[in-house]
Amino acid sequence: MNDEESQNIPDAEFLGQAGAKVEGRTRLEAAYGSSDGDEQTIPSASVAGGTKQHEQAHLGTVFDQSYQPWGGSLNPRWARNWAILRHHVYGLFSKGHRPYGMATKLILFAAFLISLGDLGMSFISAIFSETEMHRVFGISKDNLYGHVLGFWPRNAICFPIIAALLIGGIISEDRMHGTSAIYFSRPLNRIDYTAMKFLSVAIVLFMLIVGTLGIYYTGDILMQGEGWAFFLDTFPIFLAAALAGTILVFTYSSIGLALSSVSRGKFFPAVALLGIFLGMKLIAFLIYTLFERSVLYLLSPYDCVAHVGQALVGTTSTYDHPWTWSLMSLVVINAIALYILASRVSSMEVTRE
Amino acid sequence: MSDQFVIETNDLVKSYGPHIALDSLSLKVKAGATGLLGPNGAGKSTMIKTLLGLIGVTSGEGKVLGFNIRTEGENIRSKIGYLPEYDCLNPGLDAIHQVAYSGELIGMNPTSAMQRAHEVLEYVGLRDQRYRKIETFSTGMVQATKLACSIIHDPELLITDEPSNGLDSRAREFMLKTLQQIVGEGGRSLLMASHLMDDVEKVCDRIVMLHKGRLIAQGRIEDLKSIDQEIEIHVWGHASELERELQNSGYEVRRTGRVMRVVRQDESTYAAIIESAAKSGAQLRRMNDHEPSLEDLFLVIMERLGYSVKSSAELFHFGPSSSKVDAPSELKEVGR
Numbered sequence: 167m168n169d170e171e172s173q174n175i176p177d178a179e180f181l182g183q184a185g186a187k188v189e190g191r192t193r194l195e196a197a198y199g200s201s202d203g204d205e206q207t208i209p210s211a212s213v214a215g216g217t218k219q220h221e222q223a224h225l226g227t228v229f230d231q232s233y234q235p236w237g238g239s240l241n242p243r244w245a246r247n248w249a250i251l252r253h254h255v256y257g258l259f260s261k262g263h264r265p266y267g268m269a270t271k272l273i274l275f276a277a278f279l280i281s282l283g284d285l286g287m288s289f290i291s292a293i294f295s296e297t298e299m300h301r302v303f304g305i306s307k308d309n310l311y312g313h314v315l316g317f318w319p320r321n322a323i324c325f326p327i328i329a330a331l332l333i334g335g336i337i338s339e340d341r342m343h344g345t346s347a348i349y350f351s352r353p354l355n356r357i358d359y360t361a362m363k364f365l366s367v368a369i370v371l372f373m374l375i376v377g378t379l380g381i382y383y384t385g386d387i388l389m390q391g392e393g394w395a396f397f398l399d400t401f402p403i404f405l406a407a408a409l410a411g412t413i414l415v416f417t418y419s420s421i422g423l424a425l426s427s428v429s430r431g432k433f434f435p436a437v438a439l440l441g442i443f444l445g446m447k448l449i450a451f452l453i454y455t456l457f458e459r460s461v462l463y464l465l466s467p468y469d470c471v472a473h474v475g476q477a478l479v480g481t482t483s484t485y486d487h488p489w490t491w492s493l494m495s496l497v498v499i500n501a502i503a504l505y506i507l508a509s510r511v512s513s514m515e516v517t518r519e
Numbered sequence: 520m521s522d523q524f525v526i527e528t529n530d531l532v533k534s535y536g537p538h539i540a541l542d543s544l545s546l547k548v549k550a551g552a553t554g555l556l557g558p559n560g561a562g563k564s565t566m567i568k569t570l571l572g573l574i575g576v577t578s579g580e581g582k583v584l585g586f587n588i589r590t591e592g593e594n595i596r597s598k599i600g601y602l603p604e605y606d607c608l609n610p611g612l613d614a615i616h617q618v619a620y621s622g623e624l625i626g627m628n629p630t631s632a633m634q635r636a637h638e639v640l641e642y643v644g645l646r647d648q649r650y651r652k653i654e655t656f657s658t659g660m661v662q663a664t665k666l667a668c669s670i671i672h673d674p675e676l677l678i679t680d681e682p683s684n685g686l687d688s689r690a691r692e693f694m695l696k697t698l699q700q701i702v703g704e705g706g707r708s709l710l711m712a713s714h715l716m717d718d719v720e721k722v723c724d725r726i727v728m729l730h731k732g733r734l735i736a737q738g739r740i741e742d743l744k745s746i747d748q749e750i751e752i753h754v755w756g757h758a759s760e761l762e763r764e765l766q767n768s769g770y771e772v773r774r775t776g777r778v779m780r781v782v783r784q785d786e787s788t789y790a791a792i793i794e795s796a797a798k799s800g801a802q803l804r805r806m807n808d809h810e811p812s813l814e815d816l817f818l819v820i821m822e823r824l825g826y827s828v829k830s831s832a833e834l835f836h837f838g839p840s841s842s843k844v845d846a847p848s849e850l851k852e853v854g855r
Contacts, residue, residue, distance in 0.1 A: 231697065233705035234638050236673035240597055240626035249623035263620075265611035344606040348668065351571060351601035352624040353593035516573055516603065 246354055247362050254336070254366035270331045274374070277324040281378040284313055285385045292389040305386050310403050311479040313379050314411035315472045317447075325418065326443045326468075328374060333367050333422030333439065335432030337511065342430045346514040360423075360511045368419045376411040379404070403479060410475030417467050417500060418443075424503040427510035443468050460486040464495040471496060525550050525676050525708045526570060528581035528588075533565055533574065533732075540565040542732040543579070548710065552702045554719030554740075555712040556817065557729035563712050566729065567678060570710075571596055584675055597625055600669035604680035604712075607665060610654035614645055614664050617653060621668035632671065639667040643697060659690030666694070670701065676708045677701060683718050691718070698722050716813040726813070728820065736820055744811045749773075749780040750788060752796075753805040760799035768795060780809055 257264035291299035340346040425435035446466035453462045463469035473492035526548035533541040572592020581588040622632030640649045643663040683691040728736040771782040
């Protein structure tokens with residue numbers, strides 16, 4: 167295009183402005199300009215019969231920023247702790263609290279149903295008056311122990327997986343997302359923070375393990391129409407099984423939280439937790455099979471709890487070493503886990519993580 | 520200690536083994552907006568943690584809002600709002616619940632925390648985005664949400680750590696305007712740690728400057744800036760000769776290319792510059808009193824400490840190694 171041709175280009179309307187030349191530079195500005203592009207095109211209201219000022223009035227500004235003071239009072243320590251507990255537990259059931267993945271919620275529901283499998287079988291035996299079936303699935307020392315500490319399927323695929331899914335990210339995600347700054351810049355101390363995190367996962371595990379034990383025990387008595395004498399006979403065994411279940415919950419929670427506190431994501435603590443529970447069990451089992459030595463079970467947290475549980479409930483022991491050794495091992499394992507948890511939480515930062 | 524200061528420390532020392540993070544820090548921060556300045560490793564983060572009552576001090580004493588930093592950390596944190604520099608939000612939560620939860624953690628009951636969360640999110644410009652998940656937010660929106668979390672309980676003192684970090688110009692303007700309004704309209708105090716001098720100058724009327732754990736300047740920006748009045752001249756030709764001539768006449772000169780700044784001694788400085796220019800054959804294209812910025816103040820202070828620094832960015836953006844450079848021993852006492 168030569169100079170003569172370029173001069174002959176007629177004036178055109180551009181962006182609503184009659185007479186404005188459509189030039190390459192203007193096009194470029196319209197297409198890639200660094201400004202917001204609204205300089206010439208902000209819609210303007212035309213007010214009938216209004217003044218010129220009204221005709222030029224721009225639309226769209228409704229945001230009036232003004233600081234509002236707050237005169238409420240703050241609740242004491244228990245309310246802050248309750249907020250943490252509520253946030254973590256309610257997150258499993260409703261929106262607006264700690265977000266858990268859908269898979270976690272579904273697996274938890276499935277585990278809850280599996281945990282009530284013995285109650286279902288007892289129900290069937292009650293409907294069909296199957297005494298032989300009830301003898302297998304009804305209340306007994308072995309079944310109360312088995313409901314809490316039986317290896318397959320509960321402690322092989324249910325409880326450890328739930329513990330891994332629940333606990334995996336409970337502290338590590340605070341490190342990953344930096345949310346520890348939100349906690350520790352508030353009037354919370356680290357003991358409360360750790361205790362509430364511990365309690366929130368322990369409550370869910372408790373409901374799953376000991377809660378279903380209670381449902382099974384109560385349900386079976388009601389369905390079979392057992393009397394007070396049966397209740398009085400079996401209640402101490404139920405309490406012993408509940409105590410063993412509580413020890414299991416405590417151990418899963420302390421080891422899980424310790425692993426969560428040393429990492430920045432939920433994958434490592436979850437896998438490590440399964441590795442410790444199932445891996446140690448497998449190694450101890452292989453050693454026992456090969457050399458007939460059960461001492462290595464002292465390194466397996468599940469087996470230590472199971473051994474102590476057998477002693478508490480009064481079922482036949484499946485281990486060669488004394489149960490007090492398992493109890494001591496359990497104390498040591500939990501002490502180490504809690505020490506790691508405490509030292510790692512105390513190192514969590516507010517200014518940078 | 521007096522009650523007229525929101526923050527007051529007296530010979531505060533915090534050391535990690537042999538490393539002294541805060542060295543005999545004696546601060547007096549009045550109500551209003553105060554900027555906290557200092558290069559990497561200056562001790563800003565340690566100071567914030569100390570003021571929040573999160574870490575014990577080695578020696579000395581301090582008060583924040585009248586509460587002792589050694590023994591009343593929880594009281595301090597319930598009166599303070601803290602906006603961290605780094606991410607601190609749960610990306611899976613929506614903004615309204617994140618802000619409400621941060622209020623509950625301070626001790627607000629859930630209903631009033633939720634009500635207040637709506638108010639503060641509207642205040643920071645996120646009214647229409649409050650039910651969106653934080654993971655979908657832009658940097659500016661995340662920063663605004665962090666601000667909402669820190670002001671939900673209407674704190675008496677707001678501590679912000681690099682509040683405009685990573686924001687585009689529009690979001691930055693909004694953030695600074697909001698902070699200004701919290702101080703001006705809300706009557707709250709602000710301690711703003713930032714490496715952006717312009718931001719600090721826009722929002723704060725006072726500064727506290729730290730270097731290697733020591734306090735090197737504190738006070739009103741205007742007062743501090745008046746310590747050195749300079750005359751700026753634009754020179755054409757023979758600039759080096761003019762610079763030499765002025766220095767020989769006993770004037771302090773800072774030069775960047777053909778722009779020079781001469782420290783004004785008195786009224787006669789103008790005549791001396793013209794005379795020196797005539798002697799050296801340099802053309803003076805322009806001469807005016809220089810209005811110093813906070814950046815200039817920072818450079819002057821760093822020069823006095825014996826550092827050759829061309830801009831604050833040079834110090835602030837360098838890694839920790841920049842703070843390992845020791846000032847000449849004869850100048851070490853200047854900052855005290």
